[in-house]
Amino acid sequence: MRNFKKFIVAAAGLMFVGAVLAQQSGKDVYTKVCATCHANGLAGAPRYGNGGDWAPRVAGGTAGLYQSALKGTPKGMPAKGGHLTLPDGEVKAAVDYMLASVKDAVKAAEPKKPAVEPKKPESKPAPTAAPIAAAPTPVRAPVPVQGVAVTTASAEDINAFNRLLKPASKRNLPPPEDGIHDAANDGTHALQPPQAAFASLPKSLSGNRINWVEALNQKKINPRYDRVDPTAEPIVMDLNIVREVKGSMPDVVYPHKQHTEWLDCSNCHPAIFVPQKGANQISMAAILLGEKCGVCHGKVAFPVSECRNCHSKKKDVAATAVPASAAK
Ligand code: HEC
Ligand code: HEC
Ligand code: HEC
Ligand code: HEC
Incomplete structure (x- = not known):
């Protein structure tokens, strides 16, 4: 359906090109x-x-606003909406189109000096550490920080990023x-040890041995x-992206739902x-390199x-973006 719509749009676009030299x-x-x-x-x-x-x-x-639309913002506006x-000119036209929909409000809020358009100060709100999604109570779940390699045990061990390769006995210390944590700090000794905190949570066979998705469910x-x-609700997006895998491994299903229950889009x-199906080169090599x-x-x-968690779709049906339910 989605593709069909795209086709119509593309076909209409082509006809349009025939008529006028097209700018969308x-x-x-x-x-x-x-x-x-x-x-x-x-x-x-x-x-x-x-x-x-x-x-x-x-x-x-x-x-x-044009700048934000063209270059993106740290709070989730992708550059050119992800279509680089x-x-x-077309991106700016789209901004104009949205602004036209709120003409009155825009008029009221417009800066007073109409002669020269004041440039928005370059210093947009500093990209503070990405809005961190999950700070669970009472248990603290692992929380990723955007673009930052999460502390690894030792820099010289190139495999330290991979929990899999750590000795089992060193888990959940x-x-x-x-x-x-700083052992010299008294507060550290007052923290609940993970072993105790995790005791009632559903188990998994890897990582820190907790099935966090199930724990949330x-x-x-x-x-x-x-x-x-404290009252903020996650914006959950229910959209699965299927990535076709060359070779015999089952295809990868990337689920937005399970991620956006924890994580902000940003x-x-x-x-x-890039928020566009198929626009990103992903390989196992890259994943293993962090x-x-x-x-x-x-x-x-x-x-x-846990290969099967990601490689979960048998290769029979054509791969497409599947709205897991009515994706909004
Ligand atoms: C994947 C979601 C997404 C898409 C697609 C998207 N936007 Fe946005 N946009 C956002 C979010 C989230 C914000 C708010 C970000 C912020 O406050 O910095 C935003 C903010 C903006 C703003 C206001 C920026 C500011 O500085 O206040 C403009 C203008 C804008 N978008 C234009 C566009 C245009 C034009 C397109 C299409 C070409 C587009 N957006 C597509 C998510 C999106
Ligand atoms: C954990 C990472 C992650 C989070 C969080 C995330 N996404 Fe995505 N998103 C992806 C991946 C991976 C793709 C697929 C990219 C590809 O196939 O190259 C994608 C694709 C998309 C697409 C393109 C869909 C299509 O059919 O072309 C949109 C739109 C999108 N995301 C919007 C969002 C919005 C809105 C949020 C927040 C509510 C969000 N994403 C949160 C990883 C994420
Ligand atoms: C966190 C999710 C995830 C896990 C876990 C995972 N994979 Fe992948 N794998 C991917 C993604 C994403 C791709 C890229 C698919 C594409 O081409 O778009 C991929 C691609 C592959 C490919 C295709 C060749 C390549 O390198 O891109 C093979 C083979 C593969 N994986 C094998 C495995 C095996 C074996 C395991 C378990 C030891 C595993 N994967 C675990 C996500 C995962
Ligand atoms: C920003 C961090 C982040 C990125 C990037 C990310 N994930 Fe995840 N993913 C998580 C978290 C957090 C969970 C939930 C905790 C867990 O299951 O360990 C999760 C869970 C999952 C699940 C389990 C869903 C379930 O129902 O149990 C799958 C499958 C998955 N991710 C696949 C992927 C694939 C494939 C990619 C790359 C295309 C990816 N993830 C990228 C953070 C991320």
Whole structure:
């Protein structure tokens, strides 16, 4: 259905090229690319037609908004909405199209001096450590930080990033011995040891031996989604991406649902993955080197030894993006 729609759009596009030398209109670009997030405010995107969402952003002038649309923002706006081949002019047209939907609010919020458009100060809010998703109570689950290699035991051991390769006896050590906490600090000794904290959680066979996805499903843990706002709810996106694998291994199913229950979009987009199906080169080699899925898997999520967790789709049906249910 999705592909069919794409085909129609492509076909219509071709016909259009025949008629006029085509530049896509702002509306076209919005509908094809931006609406995914901006129609319903996915991930906190300002909504089409919602003056309240746009007013504070417009206050800085449209030049800054064009910049954000072209270059992306640390809070989840991917550069050009993830479609890097779009000409700058078309992206700007799409911004104009969205702004036109909130004309009145925009007028009220516009900066007073109309003559020269003030440039938005270069210093956009500093990309503070990516909004960290899960700070569970009472148990602290592993929390990945965007783009930052999570502390590994020793720099000289090149395999240290992979939990799989650590001796089993070194797993879930009490805080003073785990090499992460400061043993000289009294507070460290007051922390609950993982062995005790994990006792009631569902088990798995790898990593720190906890099935975190199951623990969340069973409501055994209650991760706090936002460091600052205790009432924040995760924005869960139910969209599976199937990656066809050459050779005999089953295809990889990447589930957005299980990830977005923990993680903000900005943990992955756009730094690790361009948000577009098939736009990223992913290989096992990269994963083992701690890139792509390996930024987290093998460090703070289940390790690479669990082939079937990722390679979960038998190779018979054609691979496509599958909305696991009505993906919004
Ligand atoms: C994958 C989701 C996604 C897609 C696709 C997307 N956006 Fe966004 N956009 C966001 C998010 C999230 C924000 C809010 C980010 C922030 O506050 O910095 C945002 C913010 C913006 C802003 C305001 C930036 C600011 O500085 O206040 C503009 C303008 C914008 N998007 C334009 C576009 C255009 C044009 C497209 C299509 C070409 C597009 N977006 C596609 C997620 C998306
Ligand atoms: C754990 C990492 C991760 C998180 C978190 C994440 N994504 Fe993705 N996303 C991916 C991967 C991987 C792909 C597939 C890329 C590919 O196939 O090259 C993808 C693809 C996409 C696509 C393209 C879909 C298509 O059919 O082309 C969109 C849109 C998207 N993500 C939006 C989001 C939004 C919105 C959020 C937050 C609610 C989010 N993602 C959270 C990893 C992530
Ligand atoms: C930003 C960190 C991050 C990245 C990048 C990431 N994951 Fe995950 N993933 C997690 C976390 C956290 C969990 C939940 C904890 C766990 O299962 O260990 C998870 C769980 C999963 C699950 C288990 C779902 C279930 O139902 O049990 C699968 C499958 C998975 N990831 C596949 C992938 C694939 C494939 C990629 C790369 C395309 C990827 N992940 C990239 C953090 C990440
Ligand atoms: C965290 C998820 C994950 C785990 C665990 C995982 N893989 Fe992969 N694997 C991937 C992804 C993603 C790709 C790239 C698929 C593509 O080409 O888009 C891949 C690709 C492959 C390929 C194709 C060649 C290549 O290097 O890209 C082989 C073979 C493979 N994996 C074998 C394995 C084996 C064997 C295991 C277990 C020891 C394993 N994988 C565990 C995610 C995973």
